[in-house]
Amino acid sequence: MRSLLSDLGALTGRRVTDDDLRTSLAKFNANRREVCALYRLRAEQPWQVPSAELYALVRAGNVLDVDDHTAMLRAYRATLDASPRRPKDMARVAVRGCFCEQPPLELIKTLERSGCFIVDDDWVLSARWIDGDIATDGDPLWNLVLAFLERAMPCPSLYELRKERGEELVDGVRASKAEGVIFAAPSFCDPALLDQPMAMACAKAASIPATSFLYSENTGQFQVIREQAGTFADSIRLS
Amino acid sequence: MSSIATSVRKDRSQEQQKALIADYYRRLGALAAAGQGAPWTFVPGNLTELLLTFDLLPVLPEINALQSGMRKTSGEQVLHAEKLGHSEDVCAYVKASIGAWHQGNVGPTGDPLPKPNLLLLSYTGCFTFLKWFELLRGETKAPTVMLHVPYQAQGGITNEMRAYVVKQLRETVIPALEKVSGKKFDIDKLREHLRLSALAEDDLVRVLEAGKHKPSPIDGYFGAVYYVGPIFTAYRGTQAAVDYYRDTWVEIEERIARGEGPITPDGPMGEQRFRLVVEGPPNWTHFREFWHMFHSEGAVAVASTYTKVGGLYDRGFRHDPDRPLESLAEYCLNCYTNLNLSSRVDLIADYVRDYHADGFVVHSIKSCDSFSAGQLLILREVEKRTGKPGAFIESDLVDPRYFSAANIKNRVESYLQMLGQKQAVGGHA
Numbered sequence: 001m002r003s004l005l006s007d008l009g010a011l012t013g014r015r016v017t018d019d020d021l022r023t024s025l026a027k028f029n030a031n032r033r034e035v036c037a038l039y040r041l042r043a044e045q046p047w048q049v050p051s052a053e054l055y056a057l058v059r060a061g062n063v064l065d066v067d068d069h070t071a072m073l074r075a076y077r078a079t080l081d082a083s084p085r086r087p088k089d090m091a092r093v094a095v096r097g098c099f100c101e102q103p104p105l106e107l108i109k110t111l112e113r114s115g116c117f118i119v120d121d122d123w124v125l126s127a128r129w130i131d132g133d134i135a136t137d138g139d140p141l142w143n144l145v146l147a148f149l150e151r152a153m154p155c156p157s158l159y160e161l162r163k164e165r166g167e168e169l170v171d172g173v174r175a176s177k178a179e180g181v182i183f184a185a186p187s188f189c190d191p192a193l194l195d196q197p198m199a200m201a202c203a204k205a206a207s208i209p210a211t212s213f214l215y216s217e218n219t220g221q222f223q224v225i226r227e228q229a230g231t232f233a234d235s236i237r238l239s
Numbered sequence: 240m241s242s243i244a245t246s247v248r249k250d251r252s253q254e255q256q257k258a259l260i261a262d263y264y265r266r267l268g269a270l271a272a273a274g275q276g277a278p279w280t281f282v283p284g285n286l287t288e289l290l291l292t293f294d295l296l297p298v299l300p301e302i303n304a305l306q307s308g309m310r311k312t313s314g315e316q317v318l319h320a321e322k323l324g325h326s327e328d329v330c331a332y333v334k335a336s337i338g339a340w341h342q343g344n345v346g347p348t349g350d351p352l353p354k355p356n357l358l359l360l361s362y363t364g365c366f367t368f369l370k371w372f373e374l375l376r377g378e379t380k381a382p383t384v385m386l387h388v389p390y391q392a393q394g395g396i397t398n399e400m401r402a403y404v405v406k407q408l409r410e411t412v413i414p415a416l417e418k419v420s421g422k423k424f425d426i427d428k429l430r431e432h433l434r435l436s437a438l439a440e441d442d443l444v445r446v447l448e449a450g451k452h453k454p455s456p457i458d459g460y461f462g463a464v465y466y467v468g469p470i471f472t473a474y475r476g477t478q479a480a481v482d483y484y485r486d487t488w489v490e491i492e493e494r495i496a497r498g499e500g501p502i503t504p505d506g507p508m509g510e511q512r513f514r515l516v517v518e519g520p521p522n523w524t525h526f527r528e529f530w531h532m533f534h535s536e537g538a539v540a541v542a543s544t545y546t547k548v549g550g551l552y553d554r555g556f557r558h559d560p561d562r563p564l565e566s567l568a569e570y571c572l573n574c575y576t577n578l579n580l581s582s583r584v585d586l587i588a589d590y591v592r593d594y595h596a597d598g599f600v601v602h603s604i605k606s607c608d609s610f611s612a613g614q615l616l617i618l619r620e621v622e623k624r625t626g627k628p629g630a631f632i633e634s635d636l637v638d639p640r641y642f643s644a645a646n647i648k649n650r651v652e653s654y655l656q657m658l659g660q661k662q663a664v665g666g667h668a
């Protein structure tokens with residue numbers, strides 16, 4: 001981390017102090033709190049926070065200044081509070097497999113149009129990578145290292161030693177009250193595709209309905225996916 | 240083009256190699272028959288000397304997969320895994336290994352394999368290794384120990400990287416091996432295995448560097464996979480490996496003295512019209528057919544990167560009995576799979592120059608995203624640096640569905656014709 005910081009300093013011509021880092025940690029803590037609050041709201045009232053909106057909003061944080069992004073998240077939240085949407089009867093699903101290559105927005109809209117409320121997902125994980133705040137006192141780099149090592153979100157690209165693969169999926173499904181899981185992995189994504197058999201087995205053992213399909217970032221045809229997801233949603237609602 | 244012979248010709252070292260590999264599987268079979276387990280681990284970053292110190296014999300899933308590929312049984316294993324829900328797009332070695340486990344855990348020679356009593360996950364740059372052992376852990380319920388080897392992202396090894404690996408060896412790996420074997424760690428025993436490793440490594444380097452001779456007495460890719468077999472499996476650090484590489488070097492020296500080329504499965508190689516460097520692992524399911532496409536056109540591989548995935552000994556590394564854990568750490572850090580793209584380009588460009596190659600071939604593996612990513616960039620960069628033309632062909636490791644013989648043959652022949660035309664115009668390619 002210190003080498004990285006030094007290299008970045010050389011690249012930008014700006015030496016970063018510990019106080020600079022603490023300030024940055026605090027800003028990203030605030031941002032992460034807002035992101036996670038919206039995720040919780042979506043799990044509770046998915047009709048209020050359509051996933052296509054949430055995804056676009058959170059992904060915008062990859063290119064915006066963190067303070068601007070936090071303000072945008074708060075403004076969105078205020079809009080939701082001011083104009084509540086009407087509840088709908090749709091199947092509640094968790095989507096997995098997209099942690100790295102991000103799905104096209106149309107794919108998410110397709111899943112929602114097919115009758116699925118997405119109440120849990122693994123998109124734009126970097127926005128909520130750390131569970132909770134990172135301490136802003138003491139050595140900021142050390143705090144960052146500890147947070148990454150000990151409080152990172154489970155992810156197919158991280159070696160999992162603490163739990164059996166798939167357990168975190170079941171935990172996520174239970175926490176979000178999802179009724180089923182859709183595995184939507186990008187073609188040729190080894191971590192997601194290698195993870196899938198283990199996650200599917202765990203879902204099956206926990207009696208969680210699941211279905212799977214592949215997509216690619218430039219996928220333009222969604223009719224097949226819509227039919228598959230729609231059938232899956234129907235099977236959940238009718239069971 | 241000559242046809243493929245119905246019987247296979249082998250030289251002395253290949254016969255010895257075959258006997259060593261057969262004996263390795265017999266010993267694993269005996270362990271399984273006795274109801275004993277064995278540690279499972281990977282070739283890159285293997286800690287064979289350390290395992291031998293505890294009288295443990297490793298099982299190497301990728302060796303099992305490739306041996307199954309050569310024996311035409313991997314296709315069924317891959318299909319079996321896909322029926323269990325594994326994707327068509329992922330590493331075929333992984334699927335062959337999962338399939339074999341579900342089909343009774345029998346090795347490629349028909350001998351049963353011991354169940355894992357430890358999954359020793361030596362992680363040296365191939366990301367799939369992590370997922371592979373997570374999958375096997377789920378299947379076998381065996382305890383897992385991970386040796387995390389930092390990637391050479393900056394193109395070198397720092398003292399901190401070495402110390403980090405040594406610390407893991409001391410605090411995690413050795414205690415786990417003590418527990419599994421019921422034996423205390425004996426560093427002097429380890430030193431003796433490392434001494435034997437270094438002796439074998441000296442002769443292996445002589446054998447592989449013989450490709451610098453004209454004509455080359457070896458095929459440094461297809462033929463050399465036989466040479467690296469024993470040191471890639473369970474023989475590094477043994478007297479058997481020392482003897483094998485000494486005998487092999489004597490055989491090669493004799494061939495150099497007689498001005499002879501390598502023995503191919505179809506007989507002694509004739510005129511060597513093209514000297515090639517090859518990047519990437521071979522296809523195992525059609526190994527002979529693949530080799531035939533080259534040697535029948537007078538193309539000999541003088542050097543390859545695949546023969547270095549078990550250790551870059553030709554770049555100077557040796558296991559060192561005076562620095563036992565440090566040299567094991569350096570071995571892991573120096574694995575070819577742990578090098579960044581820039582270092583891989585350097586290595587291939589050096590081979591093209593040092594082995595006086597006319598060109599180089601990248602054999603890209605369809606299901607190996609970890610290793611194949613960046614190979615087109617490697618191709619362009621090596622061409623730029625050496626001025627030698629490269630060829631790009633694609634098939635797979637052990638999934639027979641992805642070996643399209645007609646397409647590959649067409650591409651190889653076109654490439655070699657182009658080299659021939661360059662020779663005709665300029666005197667050499």
